[in-house]
Amino acid sequence: MIVFIIRRLVGAVLLLFVVSAVTFSIFFVVPRLAGATAEDLASRYVGKTADEQQVRQMADKLGFHDPLVVQYGRFAKGIVAGADYDYGPAAEHCPAPCFGYSFLTQAPVWPDLLDRLPVTASLAAGASAIWLLAGVATGVISALRRGSIFDRAAMGVALAGVSLPIFFTGLLALGIFSYTLGVTAPGSSYTALAEDPAQWAYDLILPWITIAFLYAAGYARLTSSGMLETMSEDFIRTARAKGLPERTVVLKHGLRATLTPIVTIFGLDVGLLLGGAILTESTFSLNGIGRYAILAIGANDLPKVMGVTMVAAFFIVLANLVVDILYAVVDPRVRLT
Amino acid sequence: MSTPEPGGALLSVSGLRKHFPVRRGLIRHTVGAVKAVDGLDFAVTTGETMALVGESGCGKTTTGRLLTRLLEPTAGSIVFDGHDITHLSQSRMRPLRRDIQMIFQDPYSSLNPRHTVGTIVGAPYRLQKVRTEHGVKRAVQELLELVGLNPEHYNRYPHEFSGGQRQRIGIARTLALRPKLIVADEPVSALDVSIQAQVINLLADLQDELELTYVVIAHDLSVVRHIADRVAVMYLGTLVELADRDSLYAAPRHPYTVALMSAVPIPEPSRRLQRDRIRLTGDVPSPLNPPPACRFHTRCWKAQPVCRQTEPPLVELTPGHQVACHFPEDVPPATPAG
Amino acid sequence: MTGTEDMAGTARDRPEDFLTVRDLRVHFPTDDGLVRAVDGVSFRLQRGRTLGIVGESGSGKSVASLAVMGLHSGGPARISGEIWLDGEELVGASAERVRRLRGAKMAMIFQDPLSAMHPFYTVGAQIIEAYRIHNDVRRSVARAHAIDLLARVGIPEPASRVDDYPHQFSGGMRQRAMIAMALSCDPELLIADEPTTALDVTVQAQILDLIRELQAEFHSAVIIITHDLGVVAELADDVLVMYAGKPVEYGSATDLFDLPQHPYTWGLLGSMPRLDRDRSERLLPIPGTPPSLITVPPGCAFHPRCGHTDAVGTACREKVPELTEVAPEHRIACHLGAAQRERIWRTEIAPKL
Structure with missing residues (x-):
């Protein structure tokens, strides 16, 4: 078991390196291959009025003239050991894990992500608990009363749940429960769990149910x-x-016996959700990782996008590892070697 | 391609071994091996039926897969029809696949449910790109008739047939390319008794008609007695006894064979309390860590210290009867059986 | 109808009968039609005796035993007839009542012990569970009982093996554990459905010995369901041969093996390779295949595969033969006359067996 975990952890770290390399390639190598020059890349980091001289200086500063391997090394080193940035208004140290430094907000990416992680995590935790309970219970009853009215109704609702997009069900739910009936919180409200658990749940109940509806089906x-x-x-x-x-x-x-495959999928789904529930967070205006990603993409803020990508990848790799270990816990026939 | 004389060896095997490595630990290094087949020597003569008998885990199925080269032997050699096929690559093996065919135990899972019988039985022609005189359909229908199926059922699917009929379909497919050797792995054990007998008779008829050579892998000693000319008894990857059928069943010499026969229930309730039975205790040891020297010594009632120290070689005690035992059973005075 | 009433009617209700089954029918409605899996089966069994039910796949032998256990309840099966267990009728009894008897008064062991045991619970936990449903005892008491039982069925080091999972046992050990589980509440009726089919022959012999020993010790009634006539001959006192859901021959094991009367039984014996006789050049298979239970042939279900219908005429195709007594405690369902059967047996069948 221990040996298995160690081997899988080593594998997970390697995998994350591959992900980082791929991410890096997408943002820095592919554009170069497509014909963009170092100056083209750097032009994003200077004002619109900058002249060629300034752009070239910026490209130098950012190291875009260095060989790609060196650039990647710098990127990877930032994640592991931290990095120093001195091309903002003031030199700034970005401690490990440093996923980059946003020039638009003039701040390192990681603290931003840390800020938003609790929102996404709360969303994932509550929603996953609801969909797991509701989905499994419905499934069990449907199976036992096969062909009954319950079964047909449940499967019909399930079909609706899978087919309706979250921005539709979410807005509908907001419209009915928050704006018309006023029984749930309107969007964009979030209270930290530690601050007030009841308020936390009240604020999140609608997004939870909206996500859960999709997954429970x-x-x-x-x-x-x-x-x-x-x-x-x-x-x-x-x-x-x-x-x-x-x-x-x-x-x-x-x-x-039925739960074993469900545990697998559950783990992966939660892992995926931790990387940002983009649609839900946007619909309910929650400041989680997903919304952060959307905003970053909209603003063409590359370091942020890369940071989100790395965090999402991390959660998926972690979820895979947890699922494999859980598998052995659930099924004694599975020997982890 | 040479055609050996009847009576010559079509297949000969020597020192055949198959070890499956067991890997453990951080870097998955090999910590041991499952010795599924651990040194077999035998030959199969053209036109005969040789049976490999033993309990689960004795390596008989692995042996079958080695003979048909579905597996790569760890050591030893397999010579088929004058060709050394021990380490032939898949592509070099392909022309020989026409001559070596396999029948599987489970007639349910060995036929693709989405293909018609015609497609299944005709597949070997297409795979081997063999031209048939009057077209594939005609050839397939002849094969169906040969194995006792209605040729008009050419367009039916496997699920429309019973277990016995499905096994016939499997046999028809095997015969398509007129193989010289057929390796049949438990060909009847999934079938009902009345159907078993039909298939056993069919196999015998086909052998006469098409001059086939069979290697039959089976666990059922009474079935083997009906199909085999010679019988090889396996225990934990080795041969313990190899003899002509009549000689083996009249007077088994290895204690394991004796125990195996004694365990077969006899359909005669009036005699059930009079029979002398030999009951083996316990289970077959793991092939990962087989007992040293004679592998049967842990369960043998005749075991002596020498059995734990020296592995008994397979020696010919009487013509055509080889036994690997330090203390083989005596031949009883001839008494009429039954 | 099938005339099984005759058997149950004329055969007086004997007080010593522990289990009496009368005209049991189990039908399953399906989209393709009504499957008459069991269609008029009657038998009876005393404590300390063993009944063998023999038949090929689809003969209804397993379905009948599951009906005795009440294991069709809640499903689509339509069950009629009577099942009397120790003076209590079970077909009409409530599902809850039958559940309380199940595992306690009657228990069952199955063909493949690997799939019949839950893969996620230890062997011990499964035995403990079986014991504690019917006995209000503490877990530690039940555990000690489980260890006793494992020792009793011949599992070495039971105190440590009790915590193993089924996959850690060998095939033979698993079947022993299964038997231990079935015996946990001292059932008076034990039904063994193909208990040795998945096992090697030397292990089969061990398990058959074990069942015989345990029966002697617990004095229970045993039903053994199998397709293997050898296994029946080893264990059974009486034998019921089934074909296409109906009984075709029912008698003592010695009668059935020494003087079988029904052509299907002849066929089974002839198609069976045996070690105890001189080797015959060819086996004598029954031609054809067992019928579909939805379209059972009219008249005698066996007639399309029977080689002796010429001696009878049209009755075989038109009239369902009744199970009638042809010798004391020996019944068959066949249209052949006594003299014809005697002649065929003596001249055609016996010499070839």
């Missing part, structure tokens, strides 16, 4: 089909032959 379908399969397994027949009440057969024997 998939989980209900997954659970339902998994349950149907599991309930025809031999070990379920054995459990019944022992004289177990049907409740125990379903919840202890059936659900336990």
Whole structure:
């Protein structure tokens, strides 16, 4: 187990390096290959009125004339060891992990990300808890009452959930619950969990439900089909032959076996969501990673975009690792070697 | 290509080994090996049926996969029809695949459910780019008839057939290219008793008609007695006894063979309490760490210290009867069986 | 109808019968039609005796045993007939009542112990669970009981193996553990559905010995369901041969093996390779394949595969033969006359077996 985790951690670090290299390539190498000169890249960092001289100076300062490997080395070193920037109004140290320095806001990217992470994390935690519970419960009941009105209704709603985009369901929910009925918080409100848990939940309940509606549908379908399969397994027949009440057969024997694949997908979904729920955060005007990314992209603020990309990649790699370990915890047949 | 005389060896195997490495640890170094097949020597004569018998984990299926070169041997050699095929590459092996075919145990999973019988049975012609005299369809229908299926069912799908019929489809596919050697891995064990007998008879008829040579892999000693001319008994990757069928069943010499036969239930309730039974205790040890010297010594009631120290070689005790045991059973005085 | 009433009717209800099944029918409605999986089966069983139910796949032998256990409830199956277990009728009983009997008074072991045990719970946990549903005891008591049982069925070092998962056991050990689980509440009826089919022959012999020993010790009634006549001959006192959901021959094991009367039983014996006889050049298979249970052939379901219908005429195709007594405690469902059967057996069948 320990050996497995160590090996996977080493693998995860390597993978992150690959991601960083790819990200770096997308933003700095591909444009050069497409014919952009160092000056073209640097022109973004100077005012619109800058003359060629200033642009060239900036390109020098930013190191765009250096070989690409050296540029990447600098980028990677920033992440690991931190970097110093002296081309803003004042020299500034950007401590590790330094994902870059935004010239637009004149601040390093990382503290920004750290600021917004709690919002995204809160969003992911609450939403995932709701969709997991709702989806699995719906799926189990649908599977047990196959063909019943509940099953058909649930699967119909599930279909709607998968097909309706979040900016539609989100706005609809806001319109009904916040603006018409006034029972939930309007968008753009967030209170830190540590500050006031009740307010935290009140502010986030609508986005949670909106995300959960989208995901729960998939989980209900997954659970339902998994349950149907599991309930025809031999070990379920054995459990019944022992004289177990049907409740125990379903919840202890059936659900336990069905959950394994769900755990996998759940881990990956949460990992993905931690990298920013772009649509939800935009719809509800929450200042999370996703909205940060949208704003950064809109402003063509490359260091921020790269920072978000790296953070998202980190969460996905981490989620993969956690899922693999969870797998062994859930299923004793899985030996991690 | 040479055509050996009947009675000559079509297939000969010597020192055949297959070890599957076991990897562990941070850098996944090899910490041991599953010795699935650990030194086999035997030859199969043209036109005969040779059976490999043993319990699960004895390496019989791995052996079958080595003979058909679905697996690469770790050591030893396999000579088929004058060609050394031990380490032939897939592409060099391809022309020989026409001559070596395999029948699988599970007639359900070895047929593609989305293909018609015609497509399945005709596939070898297409894969090997063989021209048929009157077209593939005609050839396939002849094959279906040969294995006792209705040729008009050419366009049906596997799920429309029963288990026994599916096994016939599998056999028809095998026969398409008129192979010289057929390796059949548990060809009847998934079938009902009444159907088993049909398939066993079919295999015998086809052998007579098409001069086939069979290597049959099976666990059921009573089935093997009906199909095989010679029987090789395997235990933990090695041969413990190799003999003509009549000689083996009349007087098994290796204690393991004796135990194996003794364990087969006899359909005669009136005699069930009178039978002398030999009951092996425990399970077959792991092939990852097989017992030293004679591998059977941990379960053998005749084991002596020498069995734990020296591996008994496979020696010919009487003509055509080889046994690997320090203390082989005596041949009982001839008494009529049954 | 099938005439099984005859058997249950004329055969007096004997008080010593622990299990009596009368005219059991299990039908499944499907999109393709009604599947008559079990269609008029009757048998009875005493404590300390073993009944073997033999048949090919689709004969209804497993479906019948699952019906006795009440394991079709909640599904689409339509069940009729009577099942009397120790004086209590089960077909009409509530599902809850049958559940309480299940595992306690009657228990079952299955073919493939790897798939029949839950992969995520330890062997011990599964035995403990079985024991604690029916016995109000503390977990530690149940655990000690589980260890006892594992020792009893021949598992070495039971105190440590109790915490192993099923996949850590070998095939034979798993079937032993399965038996331990079934025996946890001292059931009086044990149903074994193909208990050794997935096992190697030497392990099969061990398991058959174990079942025999345990039966002697617990004096329970045992039903063994199998396609293997050898296994039946090893264990059973009485044998019921089923074909296409109906009983075709029912008698004592010795009668059935020494003087079988039904052409299907002859066919089974003839198609079976045996070690205890001189090797015959060819096996005598039953031609054709078992019928679909949706379109069972009219008349005697076996007639399309039977080689002796010429001796009877049209009855085989038109009339369902009734299960009738042809010798004391030996019943068959066949239109052949006694003299015809005697002649065919003596001249055609017996010499070839």
